[in-house]
Amino acid sequence: MINVIGLGYIGLPTALMMASHGLEVIGTDYNKELVATLNVGKTTFKEEGLEELFNLALNAGIKFTTEYQVTDTYIVSVPTPYDKFSKKVDACYVVSAIKSIMDVCLKGATVVIESTVSPGTIDKYVRPALQQCGYVIGEDINLVHAPERIIPGNMIYELLHNNRTIGADDKSIGEKVKKIYTSFCQGEIVVTDIRTAEMTKVVENTFRAVNIAFANELAKICRHDNMDVYEIISICNMHPRVNILQPGPGVGGHCISVDPWFLVGDYPSLAKVIDEAMKTNDGMPDFILNRIYEIMKENNISDFSRVGLYGLSYKENVDDSRESPTLQLLESQERHLAIPLKTYDPYFEHDIVPNQYHEFDKFLGDIDLIVIMVSHNQIKENMNKLKGKIVFDTRRCCDLPGTYKI
Structure with missing residues (x-):
């Protein structure tokens, strides 16, 4: 039985994919509300093909819980944030998961870390945590790093077709883990050492x-x-x-x-x-904000309330707003003490920022200048509704005459 730890954007699809391909899987997450949602048959985020995969996994017997399981195989897919000042990875969630696994795992269990970490993280943080608890690595527990290689919006296809890298201290353990991923992954799977796997991702x-x-x-x-x-x-x-x-x-x-x-x-x-x-990439939201000011001035728009940002997610056709350029732009605007711009995104049903609309037509009716921050299919299929508006297209998806580009 495989216990998948962390049921977010990476862990959940991975657990579902494994279960739907004949492996016995139990998914674990500390978030009680998330687990409860999954246990009543509902997914926790939007992704093309996820509902179908979820139903296949349910029919195959996948289970969800907040408890770590007693087994010999674990896959850890917890977040790995970074300190914005030191720029170093924060491995606290990975280490916490490892310690919880040690409380219940069978002797000789294999722990596969899918979370993306910086080169050397497993040596610096994970091995010491195991050794401090008296575990002998390679005997009491085996460490493997198999970094995820999927992206929201195309997860299902990439889980099936992307090549994978598996890093292990012992190549024979790496080959055993490779067999698990081979159950569903049609891409090439390379077995190497842990530090190389960390670095390649x-x-x-x-x-x-x-x-x-x-x-x-x-x-x-x-x-x-x-x-x-x-x-x-x-x-x-x-x-x-x-x-x-x-x-x-x-x-x-x-x-x-x-x-x-x-x-x-x-x-x-x-x-x-x-x-x-x-630094160049992080500076782009400010560059876009300055372009908005220029376009407003050129078109005699002095009222910020007549400007709207289309798209709150970080990429098209997903409900994932992590590190979203739109949110970064709004934070920058807030530092300038300006009235927050109006926003709309069809993938967010609940407010995540001020002045957020939930009806596309009402959003358009209340603005003169629309800034396309995300090229969702919705906007590409409704370009006719933008006629008569001033359009600033940051994603090169609008071909209406007079459209402003980056």
């Missing part, structure tokens, strides 16, 4: 963050001299060895906006390019 997200930062910096340069950054990137990407990503209003989520900081925090004198790239 962080490096993957750092590569993308640096690429996005380059695109964002190009956008600022092109804006300064009135050039079309999108056309320039499109032409450059015709070169067979060039693949520049698209600029945007900022970087959100709990991967690209967070993981690269782990390297900056651990290697401050070495990770200079990464540090500057992250």
Whole structure:
């Protein structure tokens, strides 16, 4: 039996996928309300294909509880926040989960940490916690790191098809864990050591963050001299060895906006390019806010209440607002003591910010300038409703005449 610890954006889909592919799974989370919701047959967030997978897992016998289980296999998918000042990972939730597992696990149990951590975290925090409790690693308990590689909005497909990395002290243990993931994962699964597995996951997200930062910096340069950054990137990407990503209003989520900081925090004198790239991305919400001011001035709009931000999530078609550029922009605006801009997002039924609307047409009726912060399918399918509005499109999804771009 596999006990999956943490039933959030990563743990829940992983548990459901394993259960639906014939493995006996019990999911554990400290959040009683979340567990109660799952036990009455309801999912806790929106994701394409999640309901269907949830029903398959329920039919296969998956169970949910707040209690850690007595078993020989655990998968830990708890949050790994970072300190915004030191830029170092906070491994407290991982260590807490490990200690709780030690209270109940069978001798020789294998603990698979899926949570993304900085290189060396398991050596610095997890091993000492085990050793302090008298556990002999490799005998009383086996450690494995299998970092998740999925993203909200495409979780089900990526769980099935993305390649995986499994890091283990003992290759034979790594191969056993590989068999668990092979039950559903159709991608290539590489077995290596733990520190390499830690590093590869962080490096993957750092590569993308640096690429996005380059695109964002190009956008600022092109804006300064009135050039079309999108056309320039499109032409450059015709070169067979060039693949520049698209600029945007900022970087959100709990991967690209967070993981690269782990390297900056651990290697401050070495990770200079990464540090500057992250600062560039973190500065984009302020850049967008300044563009809003410019567009307001150009169109003789003096009342902030006539401006609306479309989208509160960090990416399209999900209800995940972690590190959302829109929320970052609103925080910046609040520091300037301005009236909060109106907001709307079809994926959020409850208020998460002031001046939040829950009806699209009412939102549009109360504004003159709409700022597209997220390219949800809803907005792309209702562009005709934006006619007559001043549109500032930060996601390159609107082709209406006169649309302002980054």
